[in-house]
Amino acid sequence: MNSKDLQSHYLSMMKDVDERLNNLYSKEKEQEFEEKLKENGLSRRDFLKWTSFITAALMLPPTFESRIAKAAAIKERVPIIWLHMAECTGCTESFLRTQEPDIASLIFDQVSLTYHDTLMMASGEKVEEHLENAIEKYKGKYICVVEGGIPTKDGGIYLTIGSKGETGLSRAKRITKDAKVTLAFGTCAAFGGVQAAHPNPTGAKGVRDALGIEIVNVSGCPPSSINMVGTLLHILLFDKIPPLDMLYRPLWAYGSRIHDYCERRAHFDAGEFVEEWGDEGAKKGWCLYKMGCKGPLTYNNCPRYRFNQGTNWPVGAGHGCIGCSEPNFWDTMSPFEEPNDKAGIRIPESGGVEFTSDKIGTFLAGATAGAIGIHAAGSILRAKAEKSNDKENE
Ligand code: FSX
Ligand code: SF4
Ligand code: F3S
Numbered sequence: 001m002n003s004k005d006l007q008s009h010y011l012s013m014m015k016d017v018d019e020r021l022n023n024l025y026s027k028e029k030e031q032e033f034e035e036k037l038k039e040n041g042l043s044r045r046d047f048l049k050w051t052s053f054i055t056a057a058l059m060l061p062p063t064f065e066s067r068i069a070k071a072a073a074i075k076e077r078v079p080i081i082w083l084h085m086a087e088c089t090g091c092t093e094s095f096l097r098t099q100e101p102d103i104a105s106l107i108f109d110q111v112s113l114t115y116h117d118t119l120m121m122a123s124g125e126k127v128e129e130h131l132e133n134a135i136e137k138y139k140g141k142y143i144c145v146v147e148g149g150i151p152t153k154d155g156g157i158y159l160t161i162g163s164k165g166e167t168g169l170s171r172a173k174r175i176t177k178d179a180k181v182t183l184a185f186g187t188c189a190a191f192g193g194v195q196a197a198h199p200n201p202t203g204a205k206g207v208r209d210a211l212g213i214e215i216v217n218v219s220g221c222p223p224s225s226i227n228m229v230g231t232l233l234h235i236l237l238f239d240k241i242p243p244l245d246m247l248y249r250p251l252w253a254y255g256s257r258i259h260d261y262c263e264r265r266a267h268f269d270a271g272e273f274v275e276e277w278g279d280e281g282a283k284k285g286w287c288l289y290k291m292g293c294k295g296p297l298t299y300n301n302c303p304r305y306r307f308n309q310g311t312n313w314p315v316g317a318g319h320g321c322i323g324c325s326e327p328n329f330w331d332t333m334s335p336f337e338e339p340n341d342k343a344g345i346r347i348p349e350s351g352g353v354e355f356t357s358d359k360i361g362t363f364l365a366g367a368t369a370g371a372i373g374i375h376a377a378g379s380i381l382r383a384k385a386e387k388s389n390d391k392e393n394e
Contacts, residue, residue, distance in 0.1 A: 009243065010060070010061060013238070013240060014063065014064075014067075016238075016239075016240065017064075017067055017238050017239075017240075018067070020238070020239055021067060021070050021071060021074065024074040024075055024076050025070060025073055025074060025075075026073055026074065026075040027073075028075075029072075029073040029074065029075050029110070030072075030073035032110070033072050033073055033106070033110055036106050036109070036110065037103075037106065040106065042103065042106075046103070047069065047072075047103055048065075048069065050103040050104075051065045051066075051068045051069045052065055054068060054104075054230065054233065055068055057226060057230055057252065057305065058230050058233075058234055058242065058252045059251070059252035059255075060252075067237075067238075068237060071111070071236075071237035071238070072106075072107050072110055072111070072237075074111060074237075076111070077110075077111060077112060077113050078111060078112045078113075078141070078142070078143060078235075078236050079112065079113045079114070079115070079134060079138040079141065079142040079143070080112050080113070080114045080115070080116075080142065080143045080144075080145060080232070081114075081115045081131070081134060081135070081138075081142050081143070081144050081145070081175060081179070082114065082115060082116040082117060082119075082144075082145040082147065083117060083144065083145065083146050083147065083148075083171065083172060083175060084117045084118060084147050084148055084161075085146060085147065085148030085149055085150050085151075085159060085168045085172060085188070085189065086148045086149045086150070086151055086158075086159050086168065086188065086195045086202070086204055087147055087148030087149065087186060087188040087189070087193065087194075087195075088194075089118060089147070090186070090221070090222040091147045091185045091186035091188075091189075091222040091223060091228070092116075092118055092119070092147060093222065094220075094222035094223060094224060094225055094228070094307065095185070095225055095228050095229070096225075097225050097307065097308050097309060104229045104233060107233065107236075107237075108232075108236075111236050111237070112143075112232075112236055115130065115131055115134050124163065125163060128162055128163065128164075131175075135174075135175060135178060139178045140178055140179075140180060141180055142178075142179055142180060143179060143180060143181055143182075143183065143232070143235060143236075144175055144176050144179035144181070144182045144183070145182075145183045145185050145232075146172060146176070146182060146183070146184050146185065146189045146207050146215075147185045147186050147188070147189055148168075148186070148188045148189055148193075149188040149189065149192045149193050149194075149195045149196050149204040149205060149206060149210075150168050150169050150172055150204060150205055150206075150207060150210035150211070151167075151168060151169070151195065151202035151203060151204045152169055152202075152203040152204070152205050152210050153201075153202050153203025154203075155167065155169070156168060156169030156170065158201075158202035158203075159202070169210065172207065172210070172211060173211055176207070176211060176213055176215075181215075181216065181235060181241060182207065182213060182214075182215040182216070183215065183216045183218060183231060183232070183235075184206060184207045184208065184215050184216070184217045184218065184219075185218050185223060185228055186218070186219065186220065186221060186222055186223055187219045187220060187221040187223075187324060187325060187326075187327075187329065188204075188206070188221070189206060189207050189217075190206050190207070190208075190217035190218070190219040190247075190248075190249070190327075191206040191209075191217070191219065191247075191326075191327035191328065192204050192205050192206045192209070192327075192328070193206075193221060193330075194221070194330055196328070196330075197328075197330035197331055198330075198331050206327075208248065214248075215248060216231060216241050216244065216248055216249075216250065217247060217248045217249045218231050218249065218250065218253070219247070219249055219254070219300075219324075219325040219326070219327075220300060220324055220325040221324035221325075221329075223325070224301075224302065224305055224306070224307050225307075226253075226301075226305040227250070227253040227254075227300075227301070227305075230250070230252065230253065231250050231253070234250070245299070247327065249299075249325075252301075253300065253301050254299045254300055254301070254325065255299070256299065256301065257295070257296065257298065257299055258294075258295035258296075258298045258299070258300055258302060258303060258315070258321050259295040259296040259298075261301070261303040261304055262295050262303050262315055263285075263303060263315070263316065264285060264286065264287045264288065264315060265287070267281075267285070267286040267287040268287040268289055268347075268348070269348055270348070271347070271348045272284075272286040272287060273286055273287050273288075273289060273290040273291075273347075274286050274287065274288055274290065274291050275290055277291070282318065288315060288318075288319070288320040289320070289339060289345075289347065290339060290347075291319075291320050291337055292320045292322075292335065292336050292337040292338045292339055293315065293320025293321050293339075294320065294321050294322055294323035294326075294329075294333045294336075294340065295315060295320065295321040296343065296345050297323055297326065297333070297340065297343055298321050298323045298324075298325060298326055299325065299326070300325040302314070302315075302321070303315070303316075320336070320337070322334075322336045
């Protein structure tokens, strides 16, 4: 996307957002939110600091800060229905690792209502009933979050959910059909993940491939909380999906390569590598490329925002990146502790800089998101909205 496209994208977004906020703003909601902040020991200043942080993380211009602040006072509560398919639930674990007290979670309380398979207190038929009611009541208005890959072989019988033994495939099809937008959280939901690794006995696929629908992918095994929270907030606050890369991932999160923001990069460029676990280089924090780091092939913002409230990230903790946000990484990035010699990466032996070759970006036959452009920005969500309006007008 060139700078002119970007400018007109933000201008049109700003116009829509202002219109939406003017229609939905409520003084009472604003007061309610101020009280919530106080109850949680947070000041208006903390909130404004957070709006600057999230605006920058979402790669929005600073003019959006006041709009994000205003969006916490909208009167509409957007329902989120969160489904689990075949996976380890690590994505939910990561999602919950937001800071305490956390402003994002207060905003979620304020602007959304949630059905979540794992986090609900109730269980059994009560929950099934609640889910069916929510789908009916919020038809065309809810955000569907899917976590996990979908087994598709033999009609999807390798994953069944609930007392009626419905297959994950049927459940996902039925529930995403009436969603305003579907978000795939985690590499399993985005691209199939671990259960789709060779030989993939259950025919597991990502949501988009399994159902043939337009979705937003927030990949990573698991994704960081900032990538999930930021994407949800963007939609909740602006009623728009952020610009996406060619793998349908938000550009603000997946638009840059791990290797280009890594704190060990100077050591790569200087030809200083860890050669063996626990050697002098490892103690000095040198580059992990020779120990199999796939940072040069992986697009994500881990070095900038990290995990567990910004505590650390894989490379910071001393292991190479295994490429967990890329499609088929279990097959294409392994062995995880050996460099991928097919990737055409030139290692500076001593001194000098790496020549970031186009080969790197295009390696894996377009599997990584080297080519960047606004990808159907807004259309995934709008198509749904138009569909539901048509239905209401019928
Ligand atoms: Fe997959 Fe999420 Fe990896 Fe696990 O549920 S992306 S196996 S961390 O948790 O789906
Ligand atoms: Fe960092 Fe890995 Fe790149 Fe080395 S190869 S600079 S450890 S991302
Ligand atoms: Fe995954 Fe690599 Fe980040 S392994 S968590 S994309 S550093």
